[in-house]
Amino acid sequence: QVQLVESGGGLVQAGESLKLSCTASGSIFSINTMGWYRQAPGKQRELVATITNAGSTNYADSVKGRFTIAIHNAKNTVVLQMNSLKPEDTAVYSCYAAIFTTTQPMGVPPYDYWGQGTQVTVSS
Numbered sequence: 001q002v003q004l005v006e007s008g009g010g011l012v013q014a015g016e017s018l019k020l021s022c023t024a025s026g027s028i029f030s031i032n033t034m035g036w037y038r039q040a041p042g043k044q045r046e047l048v049a050t051i052t053n054a055g056s057t058n059y060a061d062s063v064k065g066r067f068t069i070a071i072h073n074a075k076n077t078v079v080l081q082m083n084s085l086k087p088e089d090t091a092v093y094s095c096y097a098a099i100f101t102t103t104q105p106m107g108v109p110p111y112d113y114w115g116q117g118t119q120v121t122v123s124s
Helices: none
Strands: 002-007 010-013 018-026 028-039 046-052 057-059 067-072 077-082 091-101 111-114 118-123
Touching: 002 091, 002 111, 018 028, 018 091, 018 118, 028 067, 028 077, 046 067, 046 077, 057 067, 077 091
Parallel strands: 010 118
Antiparallel strands: 002 018, 018 077, 028 046, 028 091, 046 057, 067 077, 091 111, 091 118
16 A cells, blocks of 8 residues: 655735645555646646656746655655746646555556645735
8 A cells, every 4th residue: 555645735915935745655666757736716626746766857837936746755745846936836736646556566657645735825
């Protein structure tokens, strides 16, 4: 079993910053990718940012230059620093991880895991 535990959501004003953290624990052999997705009311879930264990990053165009993702491999933790927040960033942010577990067969792709989600609200 693998669990993702998130922290750091909250209510801020436009222009302020927040930092989200997510730590994976459980039967982890290795982590391939970690990242964040978000879903605003009435909208589909969208990618915010991802990072591989080698440090390769991918950002949504809407957050480039404002958000920074980092991974701490030894701690199985991904951090999303969100600066210059805008009201349109308001959403439930969910942590994502692609993980090779200690119990899965060799040669099988990593399994996808999701956190429970944390609310980020940006007021204007």
